[in-house]
Amino acid sequence: MTAKEKIYKWIEENREEVTGLLQKLIQAPSVNPYFDEETIYMKEGDAQRVLEAYLKDMGMTTEYTYPDAKKLASYEGKPGYYADHTFEDRPNLYAELKGTGGGRSIMLSGHIDVVQRGSKWTQDPFGGKIIGNRLYGRGAVDMKGGIAAMTCAVKAIQESGMKLKGDIRIGTVVDEEAGGMGTLALVAEGYRADGCLITEPTHLKIAPLCRGILWGKLTIEGRAGHIELKQGDFRTGGAVDAIDKASLYLEQFRRLNKEWSVAKEHKYLPIPCQIHIAQFQAGEYPTTFANRAELTFNAQYLPSEKDENGLGSKVKKEIEEFVKHVALTDAWLTDNQPKVEWLIDADCGETLDDQPFFKTVRDSARKVNPDSVVEGICCHTDMGWFCNVGIPTLNIGPGDPRLAHQADEFIEIEELLTCTKMIASIVMDWCGAEENS
Structure with missing residues (x-):
């Protein structure tokens, strides 16, 4: 059995681990306060703390940083800057797992905030209930499903006895649903990598640009x-x-x-x-x-x-x-x-198809899911600032983006698991890996 086959096997055998993390993230409501929900739902910090505990258990170092409009004032007039946005208990979360050396680093990024729950739900929007092959909840698609997939992809590599050569960096940000000041702050604070994968829902498509x-x-x-x-x-x-x-x-x-x-x-x-x-x-x-x-x-x-x-x-x-x-x-x-x-x-962003990161992501993803096509995202994602500072960035994530922001938002569990495998394949090929001694 190859190293990747071991990783895919772990993901299949531990599917409840992947869905369980997603359920916990959904059950920690993190509605962006822009949407004026009741105070009880305005706790992006709660969801970040759920993820932080999981990452620490994986052996990753973690830290919180808080976007600050005053400190970011030099970015006025540029993407993501809003002088009136405040960030009490709305931290960005950064985590890192050092590689053995000699490999390329990767940033896995996504936004932890979600839109308002809205009306006409037949399921608890913050329940994370599984019915058949569907997992329901606000953020299941946009985009806590992607965060669960990228996190569990790294854990699957660890649990399968592999050691990555390049560093893994995870950055989950706030405020994407109201302008993107979280990603602006992450980049302004100097966090970098040799490539970035944003796990926005793409229905397993490979998206090298957003409009x-x-x-x-x-x-x-x-x-x-x-x-x-x-x-x-x-x-x-x-x-x-x-x-x-x-x-x-x-x-x-x-x-x-x-x-x-x-x-x-x-x-x-x-x-x-x-x-x-x-x-x-x-x-x-x-x-x-x-x-x-x-x-x-x-x-x-x-x-x-x-x-x-x-x-x-x-x-x-x-x-x-x-x-x-x-x-x-x-x-x-x-x-x-x-x-x-x-x-x-x-703002928008694009990684050209002649760049090594584009080719690695495309080829690695298709090893798992040959049907993955290259197709840009017609709406906005946070990739612009990563591209602006020279980090080649692509989007791949689980879930049908048309279900984002809808009542009874759900993700297909099999697609969630397939995407977890795709991300693990990309990380392995980009960062390089070796057997634990």
Whole structure:
């Protein structure tokens, strides 16, 4: 039996260890306080302490660090920095297992925070219940399942009598679900490795990039007037329906998306970047033309489009210019220019396919799961800052990402175990290993 076969055998024989760790993590609720849940659920520190105990039992050295907006003030204007975020009992956890020497180091990273539990659950969102081959709970997919898989992958290597040559570093961070200040702090504190694997849910796909995400709000002014009466020209005091003007933008965004579907595609992404209207708010009374319309939108951008700060200012400018151009086609909008307000700019990252880490991850993963395809992540992950400081980074994790943030979020146990094997294979091939003497 080969070394890897021994590791895979340990994972199969100790599947309850893998699922048990995930259950304990889910049972320590860690809702990001951004979502304004009851105080009882705002304890990212509790989940970190569950993981720390497990890592210490494995013989890893551990330490907590706390993001601090004042200490990170030099990063203002860069990805992940928010001056108003606070971190009481919201620590990052860093752990390390030294290798024997002569190998490459790897960082295994993931975020410990989860979104709000939400409504319409039929299972306890913090129960971690197993029904058949499914394990339920908030964070089962996004992304405590990935954290359990990467942690147990390292333990499986240890328990199978292997000693890694390169160092293993584990960094679990807070605040990913509200902007990524945890990863910013981890990187700013100087934690590094020769390669980084983020175990966000990818359904076992190999993801060498994630897109940047912009949230914006377009405000279009109108002029109220009685909706049942004939209105004259706006220049002589007539009403202007903001909903009608907003419909012009809806039509023009559809046109722009056709252009973006060609100009903003990537060989490793299943869909191109687009602008999607997520919210439409307008009007005050059923008898009055809307005097204002607000369109909240989501726009994505590629790693090749990010600016010198690693953000999407170039795409912001492109959208702002588009809004101005559309306004010039309408007399009212020309005189009453719509305004764009930017709400979120979540950064992106990419590791090119000619890099050694990409090739090792791809080939090692496929030794376990030949069906794993290379496909980028269409939403945001924390990989941007690792890439920014020169650490090649890829995402591989268990779970269908479409189940993230849903009621009755669940992970398939067999997929969780397969991913644990994949991560163990990657770690072995990247770090190098030898039999314990």
